[in-house]
Amino acid sequence: MTGVLERYEALLAAGELRDDADQRAAVERLDRLQAELEATGERKGLLGKLRSRKAENPRGLYMWGGVGRGKSMLMDLFFECLDIERKRRVHFHAFMLEVDAMIAQEREKKTEGPVRRVAERIAQDVRCLAFDEMVVTNTADAAIMARLFTPLIEQHKVTIVTTSNRPPHDLYKDGLNRSLFVPFIELVERELDTLSLNGPTDYRLHRLGGLDSWHTPLGDAATAQVREAFFRLTDYNPEDAEHVPSGELDLGGGRTLHVPKCLKGVAVFSFKRLCGENRGSADYLAIARAFHTVIVVGIPALGPENRNEAIRFTKLIDALYEHKVKLFATAAAEPEELYPSGDGSFEFERTVSRLREMQSADYMALGHGQS
Numbered sequence: 001m002t003g004v005l006e007r008y009e010a011l012l013a014a015g016e017l018r019d020d021a022d023q024r025a026a027v028e029r030l031d032r033l034q035a036e037l038e039a040t041g042e043r044k045g046l047l048g049k050l051r052s053r054k055a056e057n058p059r060g061l062y063m064w065g066g067v068g069r070g071k072s073m074l075m076d077l078f079f080e081c082l083d084i085e086r087k088r089r090v091h092f093h094a095f096m097l098e099v100d101a102m103i104a105q106e107r108e109k110k111t112e113g114p115v116r117r118v119a120e121r122i123a124q125d126v127r128c129l130a131f132d133e134m135v136v137t138n139t140a141d142a143a144i145m146a147r148l149f150t151p152l153i154e155q156h157k158v159t160i161v162t163t164s165n166r167p168p169h170d171l172y173k174d175g176l177n178r179s180l181f182v183p184f185i186e187l188v189e190r191e192l193d194t195l196s197l198n199g200p201t202d203y204r205l206h207r208l209g210g211l212d213s214w215h216t217p218l219g220d221a222a223t224a225q226v227r228e229a230f231f232r233l234t235d236y237n238p239e240d241a242e243h244v245p246s247g248e249l250d251l252g253g254g255r256t257l258h259v260p261k262c263l264k265g266v267a268v269f270s271f272k273r274l275c276g277e278n279r280g281s282a283d284y285l286a287i288a289r290a291f292h293t294v295i296v297v298g299i300p301a302l303g304p305e306n307r308n309e310a311i312r313f314t315k316l317i318d319a320l321y322e323h324k325v326k327l328f329a330t331a332a333a334e335p336e337e338l339y340p341s342g343d344g345s346f347e348f349e350r351t352v353s354r355l356r357e358m359q360s361a362d363y364m365a366l367g368h369g370q371s
Helices: 004-013 021-040 045-051 071-081 092-108 114-125 139-155 182-191 203-208 220-234 238-243 271-275 281-290 304-322 348-357
Strands: 060-064 087-091 128-132 159-164 192-196 247-252 255-259 261-263 266-270 293-299 326-331
Touching: 004 021, 004 071, 021 060, 021 071, 021 159, 021 192, 060 071, 071 087, 071 128, 071 159, 087 092, 092 114, 092 128, 092 139, 114 139, 139 159, 139 182, 139 247, 182 192, 203 220, 220 261, 220 266, 220 293, 220 326, 247 281, 255 266, 255 281, 266 271, 266 281, 271 293, 271 304, 281 304, 293 304, 304 348
Parallel strands: 060 159, 060 192, 087 128, 128 159, 266 293, 293 326
Antiparallel strands: 247 255, 261 266
């Protein structure tokens, strides 16, 4: 089976990738991990089963960095090259939804230690568990993660490989009851190697090919442009557009927000959903923390009768701007003409200024949450 480093070198030679020091360091570490897992795990085929032996689990890997630094691409290479049967790759959000359902099942059966039992069930089918985009925004998930992953790693010898936009110590930052989450951070720092991928090139931005972020007027042409941005940013096949996954964002206090399209840190919302309903700054902060890119469709021209919507839109943009979230939008007008008159229209000029800055190359090059 081809090694990760060999595959990476072949892509460089073919001109499909550019040499990048951070990526190369990650590739070399993934190549070693592949060899360790194949040596200590159950390789495919009869020969692999004969060689299989009980062993300590190889140290996992936590790769973090800004948007577009190649984390998903490296995960693709590793997972495709890894020649063991009991491997699984899953988006972290989807995995935690599965965990929640499994815990509920164990509680219905009145199992003692339901979280521990779920870890045991997961380990029966998985030797290496690979996550895309580890991000923690759900209080309930934060509270159980140490209790779930400690037995997975230390008792059941499951090797974890994950990507994230944040270093481990910034996960669930400022979250409610964060003290319950700290043991998970300590587990990650103890059991996984941490590698930063924050090189100077945002490869995902290169995929946008100069595609604008603000599209007006409203209509099919504008919609087609933000759809294209979504597909390029998520590597999603446009032919499967009807099956783009949705999600539920925990807003705290038992409240959730439905995300109509949600994949690899990119979320799509309608203006009506975000600003036509009664929402406050806390909701917008939850969105800004959870997603590195937000696409807002259907932004109308606002007048004096839309004062509340204009205020909410200002709060939304403030939150996205402060967390350096990339914004793509379809709108009825350019930013300067969105809210020309009405209560607060003078103050709205700051929002206009921010919207313009958010379209700049310098802003787009910033990593999520980066100052």
